[in-house]
Amino acid sequence: xxxxxxxxxxxxxxxxxxxxxxxxxxxxxxxxxxxxxxxxxxxxxxxxxxxxxxxxxxxxxxxxxxxxxxxxxxxxxxxxxxxxxxxxxxxxxxxxxxxxxxxxxxxxxxxxxxxxxxxxxxxxxxxxxxxxxxxxxxxxxxxxxxxxxxxxxxxxxxxxxxxxxxxxxxxxxxxxxxxxxxxxxxxxxxxxxxxxxxxxxxxxxxxxxxxxxxxxxxxxxxxxxxxxxxxxxxxxxxxxxxxxxxxxxxxxxxxxxxxxxxxxxxxxxxxxxxxxxxxxxxxxxxxxxxxxxxxxxxxxxxxxxxxxxxxxxxxxxxxxxxxxxxxxxxxxxxxxxxxxxxxxxxxxxxxxxxxxxxxxxxxxxxxxxxxxxxxxxxxxxxxxxxxxxxxxxxxxxxxxxxxxxxxxxxxxxxxxxxxxxxxxx
Numbered sequence: 001x002x003x004x005x006x007x008x009x010x011x012x013x014x015x016x017x018x019x020x021x022x023x024x025x026x027x028x029x030x031x032x033x034x035x036x037x038x039x040x041x042x043x044x045x046x047x048x049x050x051x052x053x054x055x056x057x058x059x060x061x062x063x064x065x066x067x068x069x070x071x072x073x074x075x076x077x078x079x080x081x082x083x084x085x086x087x088x089x090x091x092x093x094x095x096x097x098x099x100x101x102x103x104x105x106x107x108x109x110x111x112x113x114x115x116x117x118x119x120x121x122x123x124x125x126x127x128x129x130x131x132x133x134x135x136x137x138x139x140x141x142x143x144x145x146x147x148x149x150x151x152x153x154x155x156x157x158x159x160x161x162x163x164x165x166x167x168x169x170x171x172x173x174x175x176x177x178x179x180x181x182x183x184x185x186x187x188x189x190x191x192x193x194x195x196x197x198x199x200x201x202x203x204x205x206x207x208x209x210x211x212x213x214x215x216x217x218x219x220x221x222x223x224x225x226x227x228x229x230x231x232x233x234x235x236x237x238x239x240x241x242x243x244x245x246x247x248x249x250x251x252x253x254x255x256x257x258x259x260x261x262x263x264x265x266x267x268x269x270x271x272x273x274x275x276x277x278x279x280x281x282x283x284x285x286x287x288x289x290x291x292x293x294x295x296x297x298x299x300x301x302x303x304x305x306x307x308x309x310x311x312x313x314x315x316x317x318x319x320x321x322x323x324x325x326x327x328x329x330x331x332x333x334x335x336x337x338x339x340x341x342x343x344x345x346x347x348x349x350x351x352x353x354x355x356x357x358x359x360x361x362x363x364x365x366x367x368x369x370x371x372x373x374x375x376x377x378x379x380x381x382x383x384x385x386x387x388x389x390x391x392x393x394x395x396x397x398x399x400x401x402x403x404x405x406x407x408x409x410x411x412x413x414x415x416x417x418x419x420x421x422x423x424x425x
């Protein structure tokens with residue numbers, strides 16, 4: 001590289017202002033760090049007001065099943081009340097069953113003495129709340145409509161080249177730029193990955209009967225299909241988000257069906273649990289690939305969220321892992337600064353990697369095991385699955401421990417002080 005003058009400097013540059021990048025930016029800026037976010041989308045895209053959702057086409061097809069741990073983090077950021085006031089569906093129960101037998105398991109928040117197991121929220125609702133907080137944060141510069149053309153290490157950290165040729169130098173560059181992270185590639189952080197030869201079909205549906213604030217999931221040999229409950233301004237409980245994992249060939253067939261035929265096959269796939277499927281929105285088919293960076297960091301750069309790991313959607317945990325990455329990285333940077341160290345100090349970044357890598361790999365391995373177990377159709381395995389599910393459903397203590405693990409309450413995230421109300425500042 002030539003010695004092009006660096007025209008701008010910041011303490012932390014975050015490449016990617018989505019869910020995870022936005023949350024991390026707020027956490028660091030509120031610790032007094034100078035933070036710059038580089039995001040290709042315009043801020044108007046994220047700040048737009050929601051139109052009322054009166055039909056299946058009024059919802060965004062991309063939703064997240066947020067755990068209680070994530071909800072607490074968003075509350076600490078001061079944005080949960082806004083999310084809850086817009087469109088957010090807390091779910092109290094989850095029913096999971098095997099398509100090839102009689103095994104099933106039922107989780108209930110009441111057994112855990114909680115009001116909810118989690119919350120289903122459209123991604124754009126969370127993005128909008130994060131964006132409004134980012135605009136109001138004085139320590140945060142948001143370069144929206146900008147993309148990064150290159151990355152390079154420097155003596156004091158690393159730098160990214162912006163779309164207009166300017167260089168932005170930072171003590172630490174964070175790659176929060178998604179599964180196909182260019183930062184990860186430019187930094188030479190290798191991955192271990194494989195293709196599932198599957199796609200996830202996502203859309204919104206309206207069902208004959210209400211969802212009862214319950215998440216319904218049926219495991220088939222080709223993959224799981226789920227009804228995730230949605231809420232709208234009219235308090236209707238007949239809208240659900242669909243995530244249907246299928247082999248590529250079968251996914252193509254389903255995507256080519258007309259709306260009525262697809263609705264019929266969807267209803268049958270979930271055994272008419274909520275009656276007939278009366279309407280479906282535009283469908284999207286997303287390729288499924290598991291990916292994990294062998295290392296999350298090297299001098300001057302660190303990865304978070306999908307840039308570091310992607311996971312099969314059968315447990316809906318991907319975005320929660322990303323939010324946990326943001327919380328732990330912010331916590332390690334805070335601890336480093338309290339010891340008089342730079343936010344990019346290798347000890348802080350290595351501690352972040354150790355804390356997150358074990359949990360991320362453990363969940364990825366568990367999800368891969370579940371997928372392989374339910375993908376097999378041999379009679380002994382079917383018997384084992386169904387017997388095991390029935391046995392586990394009767395073991396309240398073990399079942400509730402598993403539920404607490406999935407909700408993030410057994411390994412709580414670091415806590416952060418929520419922002420003061422404007423009148424108190």
